[in-house]
Amino acid sequence: MDAIQYISKRLLLMIPILFGISVLTFFISHTIPGDPARLILGPKADPVIIKELQEKMGLNDPVYVQYGRYVSGILQGDLGNSTYTQQAVVNDLKRYFPATLELTLFSMIITVLVGIPFGIISANKKDKIPDQITRFAALIGVAMPAFWLGIILLLFFYLQLGVLPGAGRLDTWVSPPAHITGMYTIDALLTGNWPVFQSAFIHLILPGITQAAVTIGMITRMTRSSMLEVLRSDYVRTAYAKGGSQNRVLYGHALQNGMMPILTLIGMTFGHSLGGSVLVESVFSWPGLGKYAVNAITYLDFPAVMGVTLLIAVLFIFVNLIIDIFYQVIDPRLKYE
Amino acid sequence: MLLNVENLSLSLKKDGSYLKILDDVSFQVEKGETLGIVGESGCGKSMTALSIMRLLPDKAKLEGKVNLEKKEITALSKKQLEKIRGNQISMIFQDPLTSLNPLHSVGKQIGEALYLHTELSKIERKQRVVHLLKEVGLPRADEIVNEYPHQLSGGMRQRVMIAIAMACNPRLLICDEPTTALDVTVQAQILDLMNKLKQMNDMGIIMITHDLGVVAEVCDRVIVMYAGKVVEQGMAEELFANPKHPYTIGLMQSIPKLGERKNQLGSIPGTVPSPKNMPLGCRFADRCNKAMDICRGKQPSTVEVGPNHTAACWLYEEKGVGRYDASRGERSEATFHH
Amino acid sequence: MTLLEVKDLKQHFTINKGFLGKKTTVKAVDGVSFSVNEGETLGIVGESGCGKSSLGRSILRLIEPTSGEIKYKGKNITDLKGKDLKDLRKEMQIVFQDPFASLNPRNTVRDILEAPLIIHGVGNRKQRLEMIENLIGKIGLRKEQLSNFPHEFSGGQRQRIGIARALTLNPKLIIADEPVSALDVSVQSQVLNLMSSLQEEFGLSYVFISHDLSVVQHISDRVAVMYLGKIVELAEVDELYSNPQHPYTKALLSAVPVPDPKQKRDRIILQGDLPSPVNQPTGCTFHTRCPMATAECKTIVPELREKSFGHWTACIHV
Numbered sequence: 001m002d003a004i005q006y007i008s009k010r011l012l013l014m015i016p017i018l019f020g021i022s023v024l025t026f027f028i029s030h031t032i033p034g035d036p037a038r039l040i041l042g043p044k045a046d047p048v049i050i051k052e053l054q055e056k057m058g059l060n061d062p063v064y065v066q067y068g069r070y071v072s073g074i075l076q077g078d079l080g081n082s083t084y085t086q087q088a089v090v091n092d093l094k095r096y097f098p099a100t101l102e103l104t105l106f107s108m109i110i111t112v113l114v115g116i117p118f119g120i121i122s123a124n125k126k127d128k129i130p131d132q133i134t135r136f137a138a139l140i141g142v143a144m145p146a147f148w149l150g151i152i153l154l155l156f157f158y159l160q161l162g163v164l165p166g167a168g169r170l171d172t173w174v175s176p177p178a179h180i181t182g183m184y185t186i187d188a189l190l191t192g193n194w195p196v197f198q199s200a201f202i203h204l205i206l207p208g209i210t211q212a213a214v215t216i217g218m219i220t221r222m223t224r225s226s227m228l229e230v231l232r233s234d235y236v237r238t239a240y241a242k243g244g245s246q247n248r249v250l251y252g253h254a255l256q257n258g259m260m261p262i263l264t265l266i267g268m269t270f271g272h273s274l275g276g277s278v279l280v281e282s283v284f285s286w287p288g289l290g291k292y293a294v295n296a297i298t299y300l301d302f303p304a305v306m307g308v309t310l311l312i313a314v315l316f317i318f319v320n321l322i323i324d325i326f327y328q329v330i331d332p333r334l335k336y337e
Numbered sequence: 338m339l340l341n342v343e344n345l346s347l348s349l350k351k352d353g354s355y356l357k358i359l360d361d362v363s364f365q366v367e368k369g370e371t372l373g374i375v376g377e378s379g380c381g382k383s384m385t386a387l388s389i390m391r392l393l394p395d396k397a398k399l400e401g402k403v404n405l406e407k408k409e410i411t412a413l414s415k416k417q418l419e420k421i422r423g424n425q426i427s428m429i430f431q432d433p434l435t436s437l438n439p440l441h442s443v444g445k446q447i448g449e450a451l452y453l454h455t456e457l458s459k460i461e462r463k464q465r466v467v468h469l470l471k472e473v474g475l476p477r478a479d480e481i482v483n484e485y486p487h488q489l490s491g492g493m494r495q496r497v498m499i500a501i502a503m504a505c506n507p508r509l510l511i512c513d514e515p516t517t518a519l520d521v522t523v524q525a526q527i528l529d530l531m532n533k534l535k536q537m538n539d540m541g542i543i544m545i546t547h548d549l550g551v552v553a554e555v556c557d558r559v560i561v562m563y564a565g566k567v568v569e570q571g572m573a574e575e576l577f578a579n580p581k582h583p584y585t586i587g588l589m590q591s592i593p594k595l596g597e598r599k600n601q602l603g604s605i606p607g608t609v610p611s612p613k614n615m616p617l618g619c620r621f622a623d624r625c626n627k628a629m630d631i632c633r634g635k636q637p638s639t640v641e642v643g644p645n646h647t648a649a650c651w652l653y654e655e656k657g658v659g660r661y662d663a664s665r666g667e668r669s670e671a672t673f674h675h
Numbered sequence: 676m677t678l679l680e681v682k683d684l685k686q687h688f689t690i691n692k693g694f695l696g697k698k699t700t701v702k703a704v705d706g707v708s709f710s711v712n713e714g715e716t717l718g719i720v721g722e723s724g725c726g727k728s729s730l731g732r733s734i735l736r737l738i739e740p741t742s743g744e745i746k747y748k749g750k751n752i753t754d755l756k757g758k759d760l761k762d763l764r765k766e767m768q769i770v771f772q773d774p775f776a777s778l779n780p781r782n783t784v785r786d787i788l789e790a791p792l793i794i795h796g797v798g799n800r801k802q803r804l805e806m807i808e809n810l811i812g813k814i815g816l817r818k819e820q821l822s823n824f825p826h827e828f829s830g831g832q833r834q835r836i837g838i839a840r841a842l843t844l845n846p847k848l849i850i851a852d853e854p855v856s857a858l859d860v861s862v863q864s865q866v867l868n869l870m871s872s873l874q875e876e877f878g879l880s881y882v883f884i885s886h887d888l889s890v891v892q893h894i895s896d897r898v899a900v901m902y903l904g905k906i907v908e909l910a911e912v913d914e915l916y917s918n919p920q921h922p923y924t925k926a927l928l929s930a931v932p933v934p935d936p937k938q939k940r941d942r943i944i945l946q947g948d949l950p951s952p953v954n955q956p957t958g959c960t961f962h963t964r965c966p967m968a969t970a971e972c973k974t975i976v977p978e979l980r981e982k983s984f985g986h987w988t989a990c991i992h993v
Contacts, residue, residue, distance in 0.1 A: 550932030591864035593893035
């Protein structure tokens with residue numbers, strides 16, 4: 001099977017998964033007690049008006065009819081209107097999602113650039129001082145609550161030293177770049193707007209580090225254990241027996257083999273960070289998907305909740321597809337099976 | 338003399354304390370000779386090989402000397418060792434599947450040895466790899482170059498390992514149980530191939546195995562190891578015809594031989610002592626049916642028991658024709674008059 | 676008297692390749708027939724992938740045979756279920772290759788040996804312990820060692836425990852699947868001698884599965900040679916080893932290294948490797964490597980025939 005066939009097969013397989021997710025979230029959110037119409041109109045509203053609104057919103061139809069309506073909307077690119085922001089959910093997502101994606105991508109870059117090298121060093125110097133330090137740091141990273149680290153970083157770098165900004169995505173005197181991807185740093189680069197890029201970039205640093213702290217810990221530990229296993233393997237011994245230097249064996253043989261489980265973990269944490277950045281976004285007033293989702297849940301804003309859920313599900317599947325394609329590229333044993 | 342191993346001792350750290358894995362091991366390999374090292378699991382035969390390659394864990398304590406021709410391997414730096422491994426000394430391991438990198442093509446893995454040790458260009462390397470694959474008897478060499486280990490059978494994989502080892506025409510080839518993981522018909526193919534390669538190149542071979550059949554099949558000379566020590570050494574024909582050490586004798590009697598049926602196999606009672614509490618005297622004494630008082634109290638020295646045939650056993654100490662100093666490969670004058 | 680009779684036994688496995696992939700069938704055992712007499716040892720020898728282990732397991736019904744018939748003491752046991760199957764297991768036991776993997780590391784030897792007795796409701800606790808103590812002496816371990824855990828024993832001792840466990844229920848038939856392959860030669864001979872003496876004492880029958888031709892010769896009364904799921908030759912042990920008929924048996928025997936440097940033989944070196952059991956060659960499955968193969972071998976599937984008294988061969992050229 002070739003690559004294109006493999007990818008199209010995997011994309012086809014997404015359909016039943018997405019169907020399952022949409023059914024699940026739709027029915028869960030519709031069996032939660034609470035009446036959106038009543039919530040919109042407030043506690044003192046006239047029952048007649050409430051009834052009218054319920055009728056208008058289709059809340060009295062059987063659930064499957066409501067679901068059918070929803071799905072046919074999705075197919076036309078319509079996720080309904082948010083009852084809280086009164087905007088089309090699609091538009092809301094377009095506004096909030098790039099902020100989250102930008103933050104997540106940035107934190108993942110930090111994670112990979114820091115976590116993997118430290119994991120390799122740790123494995124290579126097993127039980128020696130660099131390993132002890134790395135393991136201790138990784139343990140702290142995993143154990144520390146993200147919001148707490150965020151607050152500490154804010155206190156130090158923003159309030160105490162004043163070298164980094166504290167909230168938002170841009171300085172107040174800078175206007176956002178033209179909307180291309182919605183990610184300010186990338187849009188600024190694409191339009192060659194250097195001052196905006198600088199402003200957007202320094203705003204990313206603290207939330208990015210905060211978000212990365214946990215995942216760095218996880219990736220470091222995974223890299224260490226995966227590399228340790230690989231370094232014990234027979235083919236590493238063969239590589240040394242051929243006369244390979246330590247660096248050559250480490251980077252030419254061991255790393256590639258050790259990458260397998262690390263890739264899976266990167267995919268998992270990436271998906272997880274997308275959906276789970278609520279706390280970091282709250283601490284740094286980051287106008288992202290997490291904050292939007294929390295609001296939507298608080299106000300029983302079903303269309304928004306479902307929109308967020310579906311988006312994250314699609315991304316999660318997509319990221320895993322990319323990871324699987326990486327696997328195929330690295331490992332000849334898998335060749336599109 | 339190609340390889341000279343003198344008084345080699347090895348200790349490995351386990352659970353905080355050092356355990357002596359090899360104790361005063363000495364032997365030589367001549368050019369064009371195949372030396373068999375036989376013994377059961379834990380006797381130190383694989384560790385002997387890894388000590389010669391100096392592929393030991395970080396916390397290993399190695400004493401004694403290993404000389405390859407004029408070069409003292411035990412005195413080399415890391416960098417110098419890298420130049421020797423895969424170039425002048427090569428090694429083949431037991432399990433060809435796990436010993437090959439699953440992510441690299443056959444060509445890349447053989448080519449790496451050439452890349453590391455020769456000045457050949459990329460194209461020349463590729464030509465040499467195909468040539469090597471043909472030499473180790475692989476059909477479709479041009480295709481196999483681009484294939485991966487999982488696409489090959491066990492026997493083919495071991496041929497690829499041999500091609501890697503032979504890539505730079507080594508002076509010494511160490512084979513650690515090279516056919517143990519293979520089926521008997523494939524084992525026959527591989528042994529056949531090794532005999533051919535040996536005749537072609539003038540290299541020395543160390544064949545490590547637990548299988549006395551394999552030893553008889555390919556080795557010129559044999560050393561028998563037990564619990565980290567060499568207990569007997571001799572030319573293959575002489576040793577098989579006249580085993581002297583009670584352990585060697587026991588070993589030979591415990592294997593069922595094709596074409597002869599006995600009701601009971603000979604066997605050696607008990608088990609190998611653990612390196613944690615090695616007996617003070619002869620390490621085989623507790624399992625030996627000829628053990629005497631002295632055996633438990635004092636380690637036997639190596640004595641000559643026949644033409645170019647030595648054993649470390651008290652049985653031959655008095656009657657022995659003379660003491661044999663294996664490290665120097667000659668009889669020592671002082672005790673020759675016995 | 677015939678204890679076990681196997682007729683045309685087939686054990687096919689179906690493999691699904693991926694979600695939308697094709698189904699393929701692996702014919703691990705493909706029409707095997709033989710019998711085992713009381714007190715006899717039948718050796719089954721062959722290389723990896725020849726189906727010898729699957730055969731052992733399907734006789735015990737540890738895996739369900741695809742088709743064929745297994746008779747024990749004249750009674751068809753192929754379709755036994757529930758209590759009948761459980762009772763049958765009292766009569767037939769298995770000893771595995773890796774004694775460490777097949778003993779629960781958290782149980783003492785006493786627990787391990789008592790478990791089968793409890794499962795089959797044999798005696799009360801006191802009687803059971805008495806039986807175990809009696810047994811442990813027979814396999815050459817001491818009573819005090821009953822309280823030890825598997826990791827406290829050496830490989831050979833563990834295999835003795837594995838054998839003792841198989842013997843607790845006083846079976847008639849033991850299927851031994853590569854029982855000495857993981858052991859060093861000096862220990863291997865201890866276990867083989869033990870198996871022989873237990874056979875005499877308890878009147879056991881063995882189906883002894885191994886890749887090691889010398890070991891099989893030592894322990895067996897009759898030997899069956901398997902290749903790709905089929906028996907290619909079956910005969911009395913001395914007859915088979917001194918007068919092999921099938922070209923595969925001949926090659927196999929000549930490939931075994933003999934521990935005598937003076938005996939330099941001309942060996943038959945087979946070309947190539949064992950074909951994959953998924954894509955088996957047509958006709959005689961051995962024709963791809965057979966030095967005697969002719970055009971007919973590619974089409975005619977040879978039957979296992981009795982060519983001389985008690986000597987069965989599946990080859991059209993014999």
